Amino acid sequence: MKALTWHGTKDVRVENVDDPEIINPRDAIIKVTSTAICGSDLHLYDGVIPGMKPGDVLGHEFMGEVIETGSGSTLKKGQRVVVPFTISCGGCFHCHVEQYSACENSNPAEKQDMSATLYGQPMSALFGYSHLTGGYSGGQAEYVRVPFSDVGPIVVPDHLDDDKVLFLSDILPTGWMAAENADIQPDDTVAVWGCGPVGLFAIQSAIVMGAAKVIAIDHYPHRLELAKKLGAEVIDFRGTDVREALMEMSGGLGVDAVIDAVGMEAHGFAVDNMIDIVKQKVGVGADRASALKQALLAVRFGGKVSIPGVYGGMTDKFPLGALMEKGLQIRSGQTHVQKYTKPLLEKIEDGTLDTTFLISHRLPLGEAVKGYKNFKQEQDTWTKVVLKPGMETISENA
Structure with a gap:
């Protein structure tokens, strides 16, 4: 065959x-x-x-x-x-x-x-x-x-x-479980990093589950347009300070839940992400987790973090202090x-x-x-x- x-x-x-x-x-x-x-x-x-x-x-x-x-x-x-x-x-x-x-x-x-x-x-x-x-x-x-x-x-x-x-x-069950892991409540504002297939299904699922507002973050115009058609508000991270925008869109509190649908090969020009790109190319096991790091800083205190994006190894410069001090709940997995x-x-x-x-x-x-x-x-x-x-x-x- x-x-x-x-x-x-x-x-x-x-x-x-x-x-x-x-x-x-x-x-x-x-x-x-x-x-x-x-x-x-x-x-x-x-x-x-x-x-x-x-x-x-x-x-x-x-x-x-x-x-x-x-x-x-x-x-x-x-x-x-x-x-x-x-x-x-x-x-x-x-x-x-x-x-x-x-x-x-x-x-x-x-x-x-x-x-x-x-x-x-x-x-x-x-x-x-x-x-x-x-x-x-x-x-x-x-x-x-x-x-x-x-x-x-x-x-x-x-x-x-x-x-x-x-x-x-x-990808449909993955997007649905990602939204379910975010424990969405009727008045929640949910931010989704990545408008690839899983991210788009997570957006669709979050809306079906009754989220008050879903915000999609990416840099590809067509994918952002697909997210918008599903009912999401959108942020192009290449021209926007994402954390600042999310604070403004959530009334200064921070979003209630975040979904990292990007995973281990995140885009972006942050210094730590560029270093991780180099490490991946030379065979050092460093996942590029810039989307997840950004999500942990953007979610409100006591917020919910869902990680459907695939990670396979280790990551550097992880904001562990933010995870602990903000009292965040994390759910992930295949x-x-x-x-x-x-x-x-x-x-x-x-x-x-x-x-x-x-x-x-x-x-x-x-x-x-x-x-x-x-x-x-x-x-x-x-x-x-x-x-x-x-x-x-x-x-x-x-």
Whole structure:
């Protein structure tokens, strides 16, 4: 089959690889009909996530048709399913309390030492996201093996096309959980750093949850325009003192909640961020956390901090004093996707949530290299790329 494989920093290739096979009774094989490039994939593309090996198949946002099942799978051939990017067993302590992204059993024992050294405990497994998270092949491919298929995939009705439900795999639940972690109250002012896919869904979710005011912070004009269309007020950080503007927009108190949807590769020309950029380029593990640092200083005393943006290593010059002295509440983590897929599917069906506005380009899987390059270099206009395996040609923005 054809799949997109990683070979080094900014070196991804569409290659022929072995077809997946049923290994365990709870496995299923999915024929991928749609798969997307995620902002988190760019961290792999930029070489800032450890544990990658040449030939690894990328992709953790995908859906498709069930074509084969193991004896322990609850899926049936022919069903259309969306697959969560988190691989979860359904039976461990964390799965029982719906903390699916902390599953204790999905990351093979031989893969656990690296993440346990970094984080104190081993990570759970994710599709297509390094050997830190199990080394599982991802879904930017024609076919994919889905472990624990009786726990993860959600069957979607035929009257909803792929574009409407694909993002249940990751970014819609991630944006929703980000807003939920901000503990939004009806009169809250919420500031969201980053108007990429997760940030835009966090904005949409915060508005649906009843926030009085949502403020979006970015520097890409088109993305800020998308945020404005969702109902947010916007700040272009390149021409504005963000903290000063937020204080003015919150009546001098500071915003009630902040959401960092940027993560470890923040833009900006602050001195500490420029130093971190250099460190990343020379292989020193320093996350560029300028958005998070800015958020901690902008939120009010007793405020709420939500961090859906991906961080993988260490960061310098962290304002720990602000965190403690201001009495801030912080919630973060990989998304517990399986917890959210059913209620969010209902919100898609009843029209409460829209996902299709985000898609800017559709490409055949064979043009995935072009998709990665442009998603990285043209972030203002390439807001979301959907890849279509099995199609030779397709209009980019069909």
